[in-house]
Amino acid sequence: MAQLITSAEELSFSIDDIPSMPLPKEVLMVRPLHFSVDYVINPHMADQVGNVDKIEAQNEWTLVQSLFDQIGMKIHIMEDQEGLPDMVFCANQSLPYRDEDGNRHVFMSIMHAEQRKKEVPYFEQWYRQRGYELHFLDEEKIRDFEGCGDAIWHTGRRLLWGGHGFRSSLDAYQMISDTFGIPIITLELVDESFYHLDTCFCILDEHTALIYPEAFTDQGLGMIHTIFDQVIEASKYEAEELFACNACCPDGRNVIIQQGATNVTKNLRDAGFAVHEVSTYEFMKSGGSVFCMKMLLW
Numbered sequence: 001m002a003q004l005i006t007s008a009e010e011l012s013f014s015i016d017d018i019p020s021m022p023l024p025k026e027v028l029m030v031r032p033l034h035f036s037v038d039y040v041i042n043p044h045m046a047d048q049v050g051n052v053d054k055i056e057a058q059n060e061w062t063l064v065q066s067l068f069d070q071i072g073m074k075i076h077i078m079e080d081q082e083g084l085p086d087m088v089f090c091a092n093q094s095l096p097y098r099d100e101d102g103n104r105h106v107f108m109s110i111m112h113a114e115q116r117k118k119e120v121p122y123f124e125q126w127y128r129q130r131g132y133e134l135h136f137l138d139e140e141k142i143r144d145f146e147g148c149g150d151a152i153w154h155t156g157r158r159l160l161w162g163g164h165g166f167r168s169s170l171d172a173y174q175m176i177s178d179t180f181g182i183p184i185i186t187l188e189l190v191d192e193s194f195y196h197l198d199t200c201f202c203i204l205d206e207h208t209a210l211i212y213p214e215a216f217t218d219q220g221l222g223m224i225h226t227i228f229d230q231v232i233e234a235s236k237y238e239a240e241e242l243f244a245c246n247a248c249c250p251d252g253r254n255v256i257i258q259q260g261a262t263n264v265t266k267n268l269r270d271a272g273f274a275v276h277e278v279s280t281y282e283f284m285k286s287g288g289s290v291f292c293m294k295m296l297l298w
């Protein structure tokens, strides 16, 4: 069922028509020993160069890790590398997938910024050692693709949502759709503060999403509202300053989210989700929060 969908009129299926996919039970996290803000590649990093409190960052990361542990995820830890201060954001270097026969696949990213390109081979090696089938995009034709920063699996379904515009090219999704044989709903991003799809779009369960609407085009919003029965909206303050949409809900029930997003957390609780708040202030200085700090694995 390979297909790229770019508008609501092209949506010829409902979510129940898409083959099911198991929930991820494992996460990969990268220890942030060398995490810092050394350069500016997104608007959140402006004025933050040299501002990271490294001890605080370690403490925050450890708490995020313990929350994933508490909700029952198996955790894999990779060590980071000196000179790669963004490596901790391990949602970005790859897109893993487990096919219907149980075989593990991964597409490796083409990082947009030169400063992050050297991160990818460390992840490539990690997947290779674990027997994944590796896939590579054609670097001659495709400018960039930043893994699960922009490509987000629909909870429990073989359906991918693909953000493009700032860090990933629309072209990347054609090859991914053809290789995995899955439909991809593409969403153009229009506000550079929300440069990755995971900064403005969080799938909570099969029928519920949390979004920052202003980050999308009308076409994109049309597709989101067609697929999801329930769409919770974050305000500009909670989305931009508190990265509320960069929450992570791996099991359709437990949501791990930056603390202080009062309205979003209330709406999540009212909708029946178990909310776990955590501080990721040091990582937000670099433009990321909970969702970017881990890779979900199947």
Ligand SMILES: NC(=O)NCCC[C@H](N)C(=O)O
Binding pocket: 041, 042, 045, 086, 089, 091, 092, 116, 148, 149, 150, 196, 198, 199, 286, 287, 288, 289, 291, 292
């Ligand atoms: N949003 C994400 O998925 N990742 C955060 C990446 C932050 C990093 N400083 C970057 O701009 O690439």
